[in-house]
Amino acid sequence: MDGVSDDNTHTASAKSDSLPLDDVLVLELGHIIAGPFCSMLLADLGADVIKVEHPNGGDLIRGSSPVGNSSFNYVNRDKRSLTLNLKSDAALEVFFDLLEEADVLVENYAPGTAERLGIGYDDLKKLYPELIYCSIKGFNPGPYESYPALDPIAEALSGLMSVTGHEGMPPVRSGTSIADMAASFYGAIAVLGALFRRVHTGTGTKVTAPLFESTVSMMGYWLAYTEAYDDVPGPMGASHPNWAPYDVFKTADNEWVFIGPSGEHQWHALCSALDLNLQTDSRFETLEERRENLDELMAILRRTCKSHSSETLVSRLREEGVPVAKVNSVDEVIDDPHLQATDFFTEVSAAEGTDRPMQIPRFPVVSSEFGRVDSDDPPKLGEHTEPILSSLGYDKSDIEHLREDGGL
Template sequence: MNLVNHADNRPLAGLVVADFSRVLAGPYCTMLLADLGATVIKVESHAGDDTRQWMPPARDGVSTYYMSVNRNKQAIALDLSKEEDLEFAYAIIDRADIFIENFKPNGLKKFGLDKSQTLDRWPSLIHASITGFGTEGGAHLPGYDLLVQALSGFMHVTGDPDGPPTRAGVAIFDVVAGLHTTVGILAAVAERARSGKGQHVDIDLLSSTQAALVNQTTGNVACDNEPQRLGNDHPSLFPYGPFQAADGEIIICCGNNGQFRRLMEQLGQPEVADDPRFTEMALRNANREELRVLIETALRTQTIDTWFERLSSVKVPCAPIKTIGEGIRYSEQLGLNPISMAGEGEQAVPTVSSPIRLSRTPVRYDIAPPTINQDIDAVRAWVESTSARDVSEQSMQKVGG
C-alpha cells in the first residue's frame, strides 16, 4: 500500500512528513502541511497526544482541542524505548522529507534523533524542532504558551491599566510558532530543490512571540519604550477600540484622518475633525479622553446595529462584539464557509476551514482527526512496499554501536 497519493494535485502532494510533535504548535504546523497535500504520519506514544485528554468540550467523547489541529493525518503509536518500535520510526524517517518534533532539547539524542544525528544519517532531511525557550540557557524551561505570554511581556501589556496582567483567550503564540515553523519548513523545501541538501529548522516559542509582538517589541528595542497596559485602547491610534452606544459597546477603528472625518460627520459633529486638538493622529492620542466624551455622547443616541450599518456604509471601520458562535455565523453570512467536514461518511466531523484559498489546487479535508494507532497497518504496509530515500551509509549503525 502507498500512503502517498500521486494523483493529488495539491501543492505539497508527494512530500512525506514524520510528525513526532504533540499538543499545539507542531500539530498545527503539520495540519497546515497536510491540508496542502503532504502525507503526514502522526507518531504518538501509546498514551496518545496530551490534547486527546483536554476536555471539555468534546464531540462524541473526542476532545475538540485535539480535533482542532489533527485532521488529514495518519496516526500510529510507538514506544521509542523499544528497539522494534525505534527501528520502525527510523524506517518512517528513511522515507520522509520532513521530520518535525517538539521534544525537550536533547530529549531525542538517546534515540539517535537529535538534529546533528538526523542530518548526518539523512542528508536531505528537513528536521524542524520547536522548543519553548531555545536549546541554550532556556533549555530547562517547559514550553507552555502561558509561560511565554508571561515571560515575553505580552501579559504585561494586556488588560486594564488598573487591573492585573491578562492572558489571551487562546494559546495564540503556540499557533504563531506553528505558522513560523510552517514558513521555515517551506523555505527549507524550496532551498533543497536547489541544493539537494536538508537542514535544521529551529523555532522557539519565546522568539516567535517577540517577533509577533511587532510594534510593541520594536518600540522597546528601537527607542527603549516600555509599553504599559491600556485596556482596549491602542498605544498609537485613536479612536481605536470599544465605545459605548445605546445598548452596549461597538468597536471603531480609525487609522487615518479621512476615516476620522467621516466618523465625526456621521456622529453629527463634523467640526470636531477640524478642532486643533484632533486634526492629526498624534493630537488625537494626546487628547483622547476629551475626544472619547464627544464620540460616546453621540453614539449613546443609537443602537450598536444602527451604528454598524451607518458607519460601515461610509467605510468607517467598525464592528459589534460577538461571541465565537456569532462570529462563525457572521462568517457564513459573508460567504466565507468557515466550517468544513473532515473525513467521509459517518466518520466525518465538522472542523474550522483552512483560511488558505488556492484557485487551482484547493485545500481538501479527506481525513478526520485519527484515533490512536488507527493507521498502523497501513503505515507498516507502506514501509514494506517502499524504499528508503538517502540514508548515509556511515550512519546506519545502531545508536551507541
Template sequence: MSAGALDGIVVADFSRVLAGPYATMLLGDLGAEVVKIERPNTGDDTRAWGPPFDPNGTATYFNAVNRNKSSLVLNLGDSGDRDRALELVRRADVVVENFRSGTMERLGLGYEDLRRVNPGLVYCSITGFGDKGGASLPGYDLLVQAVGGLMSMTGPEPGAPTKTGVALVDVLTGLHALVGILAALRHRQLTGEGQRVDTNLLSSLLSSLVNQGSGYLGAGVVPGILGNRHPSIAPYEVFPTSDRPVALAVGNDRQFADLMTALGRPELVHDPRFATNSARVAHRDELTNVLDTSLAAHGADYWFATLTAVGVPAGPINDVAEAVALAENLGLEPTVRVPGSDTAQITNPITFSRTPVRYRCAPPALGNDEPE
C-alpha cells in the same frame, strides 16, 4: 481530485499539543502525507484536554490541529519501535518535533543522527526557549505570554495582566515553523541539501510584538496595559452603545472626518484637539467622552451598518458563533465537513487557484496507521 501543493512530501510528526501539530496539520492541508507519532495508551496529551468532547469522546482541542494525519503508536524508548521510527524517517522529507531540548538526541533521533539516515531531511525543532540557556524551561503558552511581555500589555487595566483567549504564542510559533519548513524545502529543491530548522515560543512571541517591540528598541518606550486602547492611534478601541459594545478602528484623518459626520458632530473635524491623529491620542479622554455620548444613541448593529456604509471601520463584539455566522454571510465558507468526522471544522484560511487545500481525513484515532 486536484493535486495539492505538497503532494509527495512525507512528514514524520513527532510533535504534540499545539505549535507543532498546527504546523503539520497545515502541511497536511497542503497535500503532504503526515504520520503522527504518538505514545502508547495515551497518545497526544490533547486527546484528553476537555471538555468539550466530540461525539466519539475525543477532545475537540485535539481535533482542532490534527486533521489530514495518520497515527502511529510508538514507544520511542523501545529499540524495536525506534527502528520503526527510523524506517519512517528514511522515506520522510520533513521531521517535526517539539520535545524538551535534548530529548530527541538522547533517543538517538536528533538531527545529526537522522541526517546520516536521510541527508536530504528537513528537520524542524520547536522549543519553548531555545536549546541554550532556556533548554530546561517548560514551553507552555501561558508561561511564555507571561515572561515574554505579552501579558504586560494585555488586560482591562494596569495591574491586571491577562492572557489571550487562545494559545496565541503556540499558533504564531507553528506558523513560523511552517514558513521555515517551506523555505528549507525550497532550498533542498535547488541544492539537494537538507537542513535543520529551529524556532521557539519566546523568539516567535518577541518577533510578533511588532510595533510594541520596535517602540521599545527604537524609542525606549516600554508599553503597559491600555485595555482596548491603542498606544499610537485614536479612536482605536471599544466603546459602549445603547445595547452592547462596538469596536472603532479609525486609522486616518479621512475616516475620522466620516465618523464625526455620521455621528452628527462635523464641527469636531477641525477642532485642534482632534484634527490630527497625534492630537487625538493626546486628547484621548476628551474624545472618548464625545464618542460615549454620541454612540449611546443607538445599538452596536446600527452603528456597524451605518459606519461601515460610509467607510468607517467598525463592528460589534461578536462571540465565536456570531463570528462564524458573519464569515458565512460574507461568503468565506469558514467551516468544512472533513471525511470521517461527525463535526465541522474551521477551514484552512488559504485558497489557491491551482493547488487547492484538501480535507482528506478526520483527526485520526490513536494508532490508526493509515489515513482514512
C-alpha cells in the same frame, strides 16, 4: 516520496487537482498545540502527515478535557495516526523504516527527549541526509534552552503580556495559544524554505522554531518604539496609542463595537455618520489634538454609541467607510455570513470527546492555482497503524509480534 500508501488521499476543492506538498511525507512526533499545528499547516498544503503516538494514550491532550479534546480535534485533522512505543527496539526499527520514506520530521518533545530515544537530529542526519528535521522548542539554544516552556511562559517573557489587558489590572495572556501558533508558523515557513533549498542542494537540514523568540518577533514594532523613543508601552486594552479614537464602545443593546478611524478622512466620515460636529471642535481637529484630549473625546463617543444599537452603529459607520466591527462571540463567528459564503469552514467528526460533527477553520489562504484540501477527520489513536505498516512490507504476523512485544 513514495512507498507509503496514503489511504486518506487529499484532493483540492477547486482549481488544480494537485497541491504544493502532494509528494511530501511528514512524520509528526507532536503533542498539545505547537508541533501538531505546524504539521497541520503542512497537511493543508497537501502533505501526507503521519502522527506517531505512544500506544498508551497518545497525544497528551487526547481525552483530557472538553477544551483539550477540541484542541486535539482541530490541530490533528488531515492526519493519520500510527502508534509506536519508541522505547521498544522493534518499534524504533519501524520508525527508521518510515524515515527512509519521509521528507520531514516535526517534533516538539521536551528538550533532550528525542536525543535520549536515539532520534535526535545528530543521530539521524548521517542515516537520512535528505531529511528536514523541524524542532519546536520553548527557546533557541542558549541560557534558557533547558527551562520548561509553555505558551504563557513565552507570552510573559516576550513582553506580550505586559501590553495585553487594561491599565491597573494584572497582565493577561492572549485568549488563544498565540505563542504556540507563532512558533508553528515560523516552523512551517522554515520547513518550506528547507524543502526549496533541498531541491538545489540535495541535502536536508535541521530548523528550530522557538516559542519565546517567535513571540518576541511578534512584538517587534513595540521593541523598535521603546528603543527609538525611550518609552515603555503598557497595557492597551483594545486601543492603540497612535490613533484616536481607536477602541471598543458599548451599544444600546449591550454589545461591543470596535471603531478605529486611521486617517483624517475616516475621522470626518465618523463624525458625519454619527451626526457629530467634532471635526470643527478645536479639541479634536487634528490627530495630535484628539490624542491630547482623548478622555473628553471618548466620553462623547461612549454616550453617542450607547444611544444606538450595534446593528445601526455598524451599518452607519460602514456605509461611510469607517473601520468598524461588532465584537463577535465565538458562536457568532461560526455563523458569520462572510465565512459561510466563502466556504471557510470544513466539517469533521471528532476523534475525541463528542459525537457531534464540528465546523472548524480551513486553510485561510486562497490561490489562483490550487484549491484547499477536503479535510479528513482527526484520527482515532492508532487508527492507521496496520495499513501504514502493511505499506512498509510488514505482514499480519509481523504486526502481531510488534503488538505482543509492546511496540504498538
